[in-house]
Amino acid sequence: MHGSVPPGTPCWTDLATPELADARRFYPELFGWTAHVAPEPDAQGYTTFRCGGRAVAGAGPPAAPGQVPIWSTYVATDDADLLTGRVTAAGGRVFVPPFEVFDQGRMAVFSDPAGAVLSVWQPMAMPGAELFGTPGAMAWNELVTPDPEGAKAFYELVFGWHPEEQPMDGPYTGWRLGERIVAGMMPPLGDGFPAEMPAYWTVYFAVDDADATADRAVRLGGEVLVPPRDSPAGRHAALRDPQGALFSVVALAPG
Numbered sequence: 202m203h204g205s206v207p208p209g210t211p212c213w214t215d216l217a218t219p220e221l222a223d224a225r226r227f228y229p230e231l232f233g234w235t236a237h238v239a240p241e242p243d244a245q246g247y248t249t250f251r252c253g254g255r256a257v258a259g260a261g262p263p264a265a266p267g268q269v270p271i272w273s274t275y276v277a278t279d280d281a282d283l284l285t286g287r288v289t290a291a292g293g294r295v296f297v298p299p300f301e302v303f304d305q306g307r308m309a310v311f312s313d314p315a316g317a318v319l320s321v322w323q324p325m326a327m328p329g330a331e332l333f334g335t336p337g338a339m340a341w342n343e344l345v346t347p348d349p350e351g352a353k354a355f356y357e358l359v360f361g362w363h364p365e366e367q368p369m370d371g372p373y374t375g376w377r378l379g380e381r382i383v384a385g386m387m388p389p390l391g392d393g394f395p396a397e398m399p400a401y402w403t404v405y406f407a408v409d410d411a412d413a414t415a416d417r418a419v420r421l422g423g424e425v426l427v428p429p430r431d432s433p434a435g436r437h438a439a440l441r442d443p444q445g446a447l448f449s450v451v452a453l454a455p456g
Contacts, residue, residue, distance in 0.1 A: 205277075205329040209360045209378045211342040212277035212329030213322055214404045215259035218270040220444050221246050224260045227421050227442055231414065232337045232406060234258075241303070252337035257330050258406075264297070264310075270446035273310075274342045274384075274402045275322040276360065277329060281307045284321050284359065291358040299323070313355045315348045316399030340407035340451055341434070344386040346400035349374060352386060369433060403439070405449040411436040414450045418442075 206212045218224050225236040225248055234250040234257065247261040263270070278284045281299035288295055288311045296318070297310035305327035312318045322329060332338040346352050353374070356362045362376040362383070371390070375382035389398070408414040411429040415438045419425060426447065427439035437451040 205324075205331060206333075207378070208277050208279045209362065210277050210381070210383045211274050211339070212324075213259070213275040214272055214330070214339050214342075215261060215275070216270065216272050216442075216446055217263045217268060218260060218442075218444050218446060219263055220270075221248065221260060221262060223443055224248070227423065228258075228260070230421050231418055231423075232408070234337060236260075244303075252332055252335075255331035255338075256327075257332050257338045270442070270444040271318075272404045272446055272448050273318065273320050274404055275308070275320040275329070278321045278323050281309045281321050281323040285309045285311060287359045291355045293355060293359070301325075302327075313344075313346075313400065314351050315346050317344055317346060317352075317401050319402055334407055334453065336407050336409045338407055339404060340453060341405035341449075342384045343403050343405065343449075344384065344400065345389055345403060346386060347389060348400065349386060349388060352400070401447075403447060403449055405437065405451045408450045408452055411438050411450055411452045414438070415440060 228234055229236055234252055237249045239247045245262050249256050250258045285295050292314045293311050295311045299307050299309040301307050304325055306325045307323040308320055310320045334340045353364045362378055365375045365377050367373045367375045374386040376384045415425050415429055418440045422443035424441040426441055429436050429438040435451045435454040437449055439449045441447055
């Protein structure tokens with residue numbers, strides 16, 4: 202089955218958290234999502250969040266005890282095994298070799314040489330998210346890395362992405378795949394992030410109003426890491442949920 206987006210494009214995001222029940226409280230109240238828990242015992246309570254009845258994100262327990270709560274970006278692929286071979290050849294590290302998730306799809310987890318963790322999804326019954334770029338859905342995926350040059354070499358080898366500098370307030374790279382810019386990259390900014398922190402991928406969810414969403418996140422027990430600010434892409438903020446998982450929100454600029 203073909204996925205919701207072309208191979209090489211972010212197609213899904215999910216949260217690994219030890220407090221699934223609280224995630225089912227926090228995110229629906231923040232984004233207006235509904236939570237649908239998988240009935241199979243082996244699914245360990247894996248939850249699909251829907252927006253207007255369409256799947257936009259997921260949440261499940263951590264893969265390993267003590268794993269920090271984290272939102273993961275999944276990139277679509279038509280061959281997870283071939284892709285993880287490329288990861289190894291390009292100097293990355295495969296954490297979870299390709300395996301089948303019931304009849305839903307085949308996935309793998311790896312990191313780039315600077316430590317940014319990314320997942321890939323080879324769709325079977327589950328194509329990925331059914332909605333993108335509208336309030337309540339994933340809108341953007343961004344690599345924050347101290348080694349942009351190393352990332353340019355790695356992701357071109359793995360996904361065929363071509364780096365293009367973008368008109369932003371500071372250094373910013375867009376990842377081009379064919380006619381589309383599919384993701385972005387920037388160096389770490391400001392004092393909010395410790396120097397020893399590895400590179401990481403962050404997920405942006407579209408919202409109607411970044412300021413109102415940031416305020417609501419705090420009222421629900423979350424935290425604002427980077428207050429709302431304007432950029433050419435729209436007004437955005439970096440937030441943390443009550444368990445510590447980082448994510449961003451953006452009120453997209455028209456066009």
